[in-house]
Amino acid sequence: MPNSKPTPVTMDAVYTAPGYLFRRMQQIAVALFIEECKAFDLTPVQYAALVTISTHPGIDATRLSAVIAFDRSTLGNVIERLQTKEFIVRKPAPEDKRVKLLYLTKAGASVLNDIMPSVDKAQARMLQPLKPADRKTLLALLTQLVDLNNEASRVPLRAEDALEHLGRSG
Amino acid sequence: MPNSKPTPVTMDAVYTAPGYLFRRMQQIAVALFIEECKAFDLTPVQYAALVTISTHPGIDATRLSAVIAFDRSTLGNVIERLQTKEFIVRKPAPEDKRVKLLYLTKAGASVLNDIMPSVDKAQARMLQPLKPADRKTLLALLTQLVDLNNEASRVPLRAEDALEHLGRSG
DNA sequence: AATTAATTGACAGTATACTCACAATATGGC
DNA sequence: GCCATATTGTGAGTATACTGTCAATTAATT
Numbered sequence: 080m081p082n083s084k085p086t087p088v089t090m091d092a093v094y095t096a097p098g099y100l101f102r103r104m105q106q107i108a109v110a111l112f113i114e115e116c117k118a119f120d121l122t123p124v125q126y127a128a129l130v131t132i133s134t135h136p137g138i139d140a141t142r143l144s145a146v147i148a149f150d151r152s153t154l155g156n157v158i159e160r161l162q163t164k165e166f167i168v169r170k171p172a173p174e175d176k177r178v179k180l181l182y183l184t185k186a187g188a189s190v191l192n193d194i195m196p197s198v199d200k201a202q203a204r205m206l207q208p209l210k211p212a213d214r215k216t217l218l219a220l221l222t223q224l225v226d227l228n229n230e231a232s233r234v235p236l237r238a239e240d241a242l243e244h245l246g247r248s249g
Numbered sequence: 250m251p252n253s254k255p256t257p258v259t260m261d262a263v264y265t266a267p268g269y270l271f272r273r274m275q276q277i278a279v280a281l282f283i284e285e286c287k288a289f290d291l292t293p294v295q296y297a298a299l300v301t302i303s304t305h306p307g308i309d310a311t312r313l314s315a316v317i318a319f320d321r322s323t324l325g326n327v328i329e330r331l332q333t334k335e336f337i338v339r340k341p342a343p344e345d346k347r348v349k350l351l352y353l354t355k356a357g358a359s360v361l362n363d364i365m366p367s368v369d370k371a372q373a374r375m376l377q378p379l380k381p382a383d384r385k386t387l388l389a390l391l392t393q394l395v396d397l398n399n400e401a402s403r404v405p406l407r408a409e410d411a412l413e414h415l416g417r418s419g
Numbered sequence: 420a421a422t423t424a425a426t427t428g429a430c431a432g433t434a435t436a437c438t439c440a441c442a443a444t445a446t447g448g449c
Numbered sequence: 450g451c452c453a454t455a456t457t458g459t460g461a462g463t464a465t466a467c468t469g470t471c472a473a474t475t476a477a478t479t
Contacts, residue, residue, distance in 0.1 A: 088300055088303050088304055088361065088365075089304060090300065090301065090304055090316070092300050092365070092368075093297045093300050093301065093317060095388075095392075096368070096372045097278065097372055097375045097376055097387075097388060097391070098278035098279070098281075098282055098293055098371065098372055098375060099293075099297065100388070100391045100392060100395050101271060101274040101275045101278045101375075101391075102275055102278070102293070103318060103395045103402065103406070104271045104274075104275075104391065104394065104395055104398075105271045105272055105274075105275040106318070106402045106403070106404070106466075106467095107395070107398045107401050107402045108267065108268035108271045108272070109268070109435095109466085109467090110401055110402050110403050110467095111268075111398075111401055112268055113467090122434070122435080123268055123269075123272070123435095124434080124435065124436095125434095127263045127269065130258055130260065130262050130263050131260065131263065133258050134258055134259060134260055139457080139458090140457080140458065141456075141457060141458080146260070147263060148273060148276070149435085149436080150435090150436055150437055150438095151457090151458080151459095152436080152437070152438085152439095152458095152459080152460085153434090153435060153436050153437075155458070155459065155460090156434075156435080157434085157435080160433095160434080175444080175445070175456095175457085176443080176444060176445085176457095177443065177444050177445075177456070177457040177458065178444095178456095178457065178458085179457090179458075191258065195258075195262070198262070198266070201268065202266045202267055202268055204401070205267050205268060205271075205394075205398065206267055206394070208393070208394060208397030208398055209390065209393065209394060209397075213390055213393075216386060216390065217267075217387065217390040217391070217394065218265075218267060218270070220379065220383055220386065220387040220390075221267070221270045221271075221274065221387070222265075222270060223378070223379065223383075224274065224375075224376070224378060224379060224387065225270050225273045225274055225277070227378030227379075228274075228277045228281075228375065228378055229277075231277050231280055231281055231374070232273065232276045232277045232280050233276065233280050233436085233437065233438095234276070234436090234437090236273070276436075276437095279436085279437090279465095280437095283437095292464070292465080293465095294464080294465065294466095295464095309427080309428090310427080310428065311426075311427060311428080319465085319466080320465090320466055320467055320468095321427090321428080322428095322429085322430085322466080322467070322468085322469095323464090323465060323466050323467075325428070325429065325430090326464075326465080327464085327465080330463095330464080345426095345427085345474080345475070346427095346473080346474060346475085347426070347427040347428065347473065347474050347475075348426095348427065348428085348474095349427090349428075403466085403467065403468095404466090404467090
C-alpha cells in the first residue's frame, strides 16, 4: 500500500518548537518590563534607544538601528515618540544635509538614570524562577546563540566598532 | 562627599539584558521561519493557529487564544487572514449565538501537512549553531522558564485540560 | 422571572517589526 | 564636472501584540 498515512499533528508541533518558546519569553519579558517600569512611560525598545543615544551622543538613526539591531523604519517611529516625550532632540548634521543627529535632553538623561533600578528588577524577575546556576547557563547559551545567529536576522547587529569607518571621513 | 556620582551607562545595559536577548532570538526565529516557509505564505502565528485548529476542530477564538497564549484581539485578525486564504472556515455555534467555531478546510489541512518539513527545518536552524548537548540544555531551561513565568505574561497559556470545564455543559 | 455577571467577538487605538519604494543628498568612477 | 550608485530619512502597507470599550448573548443570583 502507498505511504498515505498522514502524520498525526499534536500540539507538540507548537509547544516544543524553540520559535514558540522564544515568542513566549519575549511576551513575558515585555510584560514584566512594562509592569516594573510603568511609572516611566518607556517601552523596552524606547529604553534601548535611550541607552544607545546616551552612550553615543550625536548618533544618527541608521547607525542607531544597526547598534541595537532594530529595523530602520521601526526606529523612525520610536524616535518620533521619544521626541514627542521630549527625551531626545534631533539636530541636522552640518556636514550632511540628509542626517539628523540624536541627543538626550536633560529629561531623557534623568529618566534613563531613574528607570535603571526598575529595568534591573524586570530583568531579574525574568530569570528568577530558575536556580542561579541555571540562570547563568541559560544566559550564556542565549548570548552565544544570538551572536552565532546574528546574520540570520533581517537586521543584524553591527556593533559600534563595525560602524566606525562608515559615514565619517576618518 | 555626597553620593552624586552618576552610574556610567554602557551598552551592556542593553546587550546583557535577558529581555534584549529574547527579543533578538524572536526576531531571528521569525526571520528563519519566514525564509524556510516562504513558499507557503504562512507566518509563525498563523501556523500555530492552524495546528491548534487541526488538533481541536470546532474550537472557538477565545479558547484558541488561551491554548496558544495569543491575545484575543490579535487573534481576531489572524483568523480573518486565515479565512481570507481559505485555510479555515467559521461556523456559528448552534447552542451559543455568540460563538463561531473554527474548522480547517481541505486546503488548510493540506498546507499544514506540506509545511511541516519546512517548519522543522526552521526550528532546527535556530539551534544549529550550538553543540547538540547545549541545544538540549537550552531547550530544557527555556521550556522550564516559559512554564514557570506563565502567569507573568498578559495572556497566560491555558492548556486544553484547563479549558474543558468551560463553555460546555459537561 | 428579573436583574446582575460574565463571556464572546468586534472595534479603535498604540507600539513594535518587517516589506518595498521614493526624494533628497552624497559619493564614486570617468 | 558629470553621471551612476549609494545612503538617509520617510512613507505606505502588512502582521503581530497589547490596551481599552462595546453590543449581543448567556449564565448566575436572588
